[in-house]
Amino acid sequence: MTDLVSLIDHAILHPTATASNLEEGCRLADQLGVATVCVKPYWVAAATALLEESSVGVGTVIGFPHGSNNPAVKAAEAERACDDGATELDMVVNVGQVLEGAWQSVQEDIAVVCEVARRRGALLKVIFETDFVTADEDKTRLCQICTEVGVDFVKTSTGFGYTRQEEGGYAYRGATEHDIRLMAESVGPSVRVKASGGIRGYQDALRMVQLGASRLGTSASAEIARQQGTDESSY
Numbered sequence: 001m002t003d004l005v006s007l008i009d010h011a012i013l014h015p016t017a018t019a020s021n022l023e024e025g026c027r028l029a030d031q032l033g034v035a036t037v038c039v040k041p042y043w044v045a046a047a048t049a050l051l052e053e054s055s056v057g058v059g060t061v062i063g064f065p066h067g068s069n070n071p072a073v074k075a076a077e078a079e080r081a082c083d084d085g086a087t088e089l090d091m092v093v094n095v096g097q098v099l100e101g102a103w104q105s106v107q108e109d110i111a112v113v114c115e116v117a118r119r120r121g122a123l124l125k126v127i128f129e130t131d132f133v134t135a136d137e138d139k140t141r142l143c144q145i146c147t148e149v150g151v152d153f154v155k156t157s158t159g160f161g162y163t164r165q166e167e168g169g170y171a172y173r174g175a176t177e178h179d180i181r182l183m184a185e186s187v188g189p190s191v192r193v194k195a196s197g198g199i200r201g202y203q204d205a206l207r208m209v210q211l212g213a214s215r216l217g218t219s220a221s222a223e224i225a226r227q228q229g230t231d232e233s234s235y
Contacts, residue, residue: 004205004216004228008034009059009088009194011159011219012043019046026050032225036088038217041081048085059088059123062113065158067092067129071112078113082120089117090125090194090217092158093142095132107145114149125153125194125215130179131161131172139179143186150190153215154183157197174198177211184212202227 010032012025022043029037029051036057039047047058060081063069069077078089091113097105110126117124126146128139146154156179162170174197183193195208196217202224205216218224 004202004209005032005034005221005225007205007209007214007216008032008221008224009036009038009090009196009215009217010034010056010221011038011196011217012047013038013040013061013064013159014219019043022046023050026054026056028222029056030054032221034221035215038088038090041077044081044084044086057087058085059090059125060086061158062089062091063094064090064092065129065160067094067109067127068096071109074109075112075116078116078122079120082116082122086122088123088125089113090127090155092127092129093133095129098128098133098138098142103141103145106142107149110145110151111149114151117152118150123152125155126151127155127158127196128183129158129161130156130176131163131174131197136182139182140186143183143191147188147191153192153194154187155194155196155217156180156183157217159197159217159219161197172197175208175213177207180208180211180213199224 010029036059038059041060044060062077063074156175162172175195192214194215195213199218200220
């Protein structure tokens with residue numbers, strides 16, 4: 001059976017999360033043995049200290065959540081994150097530039113952060129925000145660009161890509177089976193896929209991995225671990 005918990009980037013990113021939530025989240029991540037915690041940029045140094053004796057890595061977000069920062073600002077964010085101890089960087093593409101087809105600018109935006117990641121020995125994940133970038137041709141083109149630039153992962157969502165619905169409310173999909181399959185088929189062999197958004201249980205996580213994801217972004221790590229343990233005990 002696949003150990004799904006070890007593939008998790010445990011997200012501690014909610015806008016209302018406090019320092020006590022960070023401490024609790026890091027303790028949980030260490031207990032469960034997840035891959036990393038993914039924390040707010042200003043928490044990277046604190047998370048690094050909390051997990052100093054742990055095998056759990058520390059990741060953070062760049063240009064989060066809408067990807068609208070100037071590329072130089074994203075690069076500076078990445079430098080500071082690495083200074084503070086981050087070993088993984090999850091950057092958001094410039095969604096508006098993707099939607100208008102400004103592909104050269106999109107590629108340059110990704111490339112400047114990738115240069116920092118390479119120089120500093122960090123992994124780079126590029127978030128498409130698939131609730132906003134809905135056209136398959138745009139997601140495919142992003143996969144091609146990410147392969148050309150040489151990033152480590154492509155990633156579905158921030159977890160905050162709520163879109164306005166016809167009735168006036170807001171809804172959020174996150175990672176879908178269609179998008180994970182499409183992204184896994186569209187990247188080169190050196191680029192992996194991270195499913196993020198809406199993964200709330202073991203079966204959600206398992207399906208994402210079956211479709212090609214090799215990393216999972218979620219805040220429901222404890223529930224996935226609980227369900228994984230229950231599933232294993234049934235054998």
